[in-house]
Amino acid sequence: MRIAKIPILILCLTISACNGNYPRDPENSLEKAKRKSLRVGIAESKELSNYNNGNPSGIEVELIKGYAQSINAEIEWIAASQQEIGYLLKEFQLDIGIGGFTKTTPWKKHVGLTRPYSTEKIKVAVPKGEVVPEEIEDKQVVVKKGSSALAAVKKKKGIPVLVNSLTKITQLTAAPEEELKKMEATISEYDLIKVDHVVVIPKGENALLKSLENYIHSEWKNREIKKSL
Amino acid sequence: MEKQGDKEKFIATEAHELPDNLKKKLAKAKKLEWLTIYYLITVVIAIYFALGSSQAMKAAFIEDLLSIVPSVLFLVAHHWYNKRPPGNEYPYGLHKVFTAAFLLGSFALLAIGLFALYDSSMAFFKKEHPTIGNIYIFGYSIWMGWIMILALLWSFIPAVFLGRAKLPLAQKLHNKILITDANTQKADWQTAGAAIIGIIGIGFGLWWADSIAAIIISLSIVKDGFKRTKGSMTDILEQIPTEIDNDDKKHPLDYEIYSFFKNLDWVKDVRIRLRENGAVFFGEAFIIPKEKISQSGEMVSLIEQAYKDVKKLDWKVHDITIQPVKAFSQEDSK
Numbered sequence: 001m002r003i004a005k006i007p008i009l010i011l012c013l014t015i016s017a018c019n020g021n022y023p024r025d026p027e028n029s030l031e032k033a034k035r036k037s038l039r040v041g042i043a044e045s046k047e048l049s050n051y052n053n054g055n056p057s058g059i060e061v062e063l064i065k066g067y068a069q070s071i072n073a074e075i076e077w078i079a080a081s082q083q084e085i086g087y088l089l090k091e092f093q094l095d096i097g098i099g100g101f102t103k104t105t106p107w108k109k110h111v112g113l114t115r116p117y118s119t120e121k122i123k124v125a126v127p128k129g130e131v132v133p134e135e136i137e138d139k140q141v142v143v144k145k146g147s148s149a150l151a152a153v154k155k156k157k158g159i160p161v162l163v164n165s166l167t168k169i170t171q172l173t174a175a176p177e178e179e180l181k182k183m184e185a186t187i188s189e190y191d192l193i194k195v196d197h198v199v200v201i202p203k204g205e206n207a208l209l210k211s212l213e214n215y216i217h218s219e220w221k222n223r224e225i226k227k228s229l
Numbered sequence: 230m231e232k233q234g235d236k237e238k239f240i241a242t243e244a245h246e247l248p249d250n251l252k253k254k255l256a257k258a259k260k261l262e263w264l265t266i267y268y269l270i271t272v273v274i275a276i277y278f279a280l281g282s283s284q285a286m287k288a289a290f291i292e293d294l295l296s297i298v299p300s301v302l303f304l305v306a307h308h309w310y311n312k313r314p315p316g317n318e319y320p321y322g323l324h325k326v327f328t329a330a331f332l333l334g335s336f337a338l339l340a341i342g343l344f345a346l347y348d349s350s351m352a353f354f355k356k357e358h359p360t361i362g363n364i365y366i367f368g369y370s371i372w373m374g375w376i377m378i379l380a381l382l383w384s385f386i387p388a389v390f391l392g393r394a395k396l397p398l399a400q401k402l403h404n405k406i407l408i409t410d411a412n413t414q415k416a417d418w419q420t421a422g423a424a425i426i427g428i429i430g431i432g433f434g435l436w437w438a439d440s441i442a443a444i445i446i447s448l449s450i451v452k453d454g455f456k457r458t459k460g461s462m463t464d465i466l467e468q469i470p471t472e473i474d475n476d477d478k479k480h481p482l483d484y485e486i487y488s489f490f491k492n493l494d495w496v497k498d499v500r501i502r503l504r505e506n507g508a509v510f511f512g513e514a515f516i517i518p519k520e521k522i523s524q525s526g527e528m529v530s531l532i533e534q535a536y537k538d539v540k541k542l543d544w545k546v547h548d549i550t551i552q553p554v555k556a557f558s559q560e561d562s563k
Contacts, residue, residue: 009426023372024434026358112360204358204436206372213363214370 023206030208037074041085043099051079060098067215089202103196112203116196117216121177122152125185132188142173149174152192241315242548258398265300272384279380283359284352285424285443288345292420295341299334299410306330327507331405332461339454349443358436385421388414403508416450467504495522509547
């Protein structure tokens with residue numbers, strides 16, 4: 001190829017890309033969702049998403065409902081495991097998957113991820129008046145059973161002390177920042193880990209991704225701010 | 230390494246001096262190589278931050294990273310070459326350091342091509358649809374594809390000029406690592422161009438555009454890398470000197486050297502051997518002198534004169550050993 005042709009070709013392609021309908025979906029997911037319905041795979045995940053026999057609830061469910069409304073699409077809820085959601089998305093048999101997916105999901109090779117709709121910061125806290133230690137290595141840390149805070153404590157080489165529920169901070173404790181803020185405590189500046197919550201979509205459906213990310217960036221984030229006021 | 234008594238034992242080849250105009254070219258080439266290294270580091274950083282799941286983008290990243298190799302090799306080779314003039318340890322001088330660098334550099338080019346080919350073919354056959362997200366700057370949503378293209382343009386435009394500036398220098402200096410480097414820049418901008426087209430294609434919903442663009446480019450890099458790796462091998466095996474950018478074409482100097490000896494008035498017949506050591510030629514000339522010369526005593530001074538004169542043909546003619554013989558041992562040698 002002659003070198004002079006390349007910039008011209010690029011310029012032509014760029015100009016024709018500027019008609020608004022860009023980027024497009026190779027499998028037309030967004031168009032189909034608007035015409036028919038948005039097929040949403042929903043896996044159970046604590047307060048994030050619950051199928052409830054066809055009456056779904058949870059933060060991620062609210063997010064998807066809001067998004068569907070913003071593009072004027074009906075939702076078809078499909079109860080599934082994360083595993084099934086991964087497989088179905090890979091074959092373009094779902095448009096969106098929810099249920100506690102994070103930025104580091106092992107499925108990320110096979111599915112597309114949106115930007116995080118919320119970031120959970122796992123921090124440590126001590127009773128008011130005490131000093132938060134610089135690190136938790138070899139220290140006893142109170143954590144809830146089966147929480148991501150437990151994994152974070154193990155990762156940072158702390159010694160977990162398991163409890164069923166957190167109501168009061170009596171000693172060094174690890175939990176999501178939101179939860180710690182509800183109690184009387186001095187909270188660490190640093191994060192043990194950050195958990196980025198995302199929504200998953202079929203790989204390469206860049207128009208759907210753009211429209212969903214636009215919703216997350218503008219309306220969803222604003223909604224969260226309004227709620228906290 | 231150097232032993233007592235070596236001083237009386239060895240005679241090293243003369244240190245090679247480039248003609249003045251070429252010295253300037255060499256200094257310019259060195260400056261360009263430093264510039265290339267700094268430039269490529271910025272490119273690698275830019276692409277790293279824009280790197281998404283685009284196949285061609287990944288190929289461009291690996292490509293740019295590996296394409297620092299030939300520039301570094303050129304400078305390292307020069308460093309060693311200047312540091313070690315011909316002496317008792319390296320009596321032939323360090324000319325072949327460039328041949329070694331040429332081998333490594335061209336192999337790097339081949340490796341770049343093979344990697345990019347493997348990676349992009351896999352993406353194509355697995356039907357991987359590249360997902361490209363968005364970023365938000367001052368409230369505006371921008372498709373990451375555009376940011377990638379911006380980074381790729383930085384890998385594209387300066388590389389064109391760098392490559393073009395080096396090519397004539399490499400030809401004049403008969404420096405194969407430099408020409409490999411110039412061609413690496415060519416591979417750089419071609420990869421970047423293909424990646425840009427691929428990303429724009431993704432935006433049109435053509436998921437395969439990206440991997441196809443990457444496959445085409447990697448094929449051309451593989452071809453180039455293979456040609457050069459082969460060329461560097463033939464240099465090591467001491468093939469007859471060839472044109473700098475065409476390994477199948479004999480260098481015209483072999484004929485000039487042959488006719489120089491053939492036309493000396495005391496020479497009855499001559500055969501020569503030549504080899505490339507880096508940028509310069511070494512060789513032997515076997516001369517059958519005319520009969521009246523071999524009987525007179527002036528042959529040694531005639532040979533010494535011819536040794537000095539043949540070097541004036543071209544700066545590349547560095548060291549030709551002249552050997553008087555009665556007859557050629559293999560009359561039919563070609």
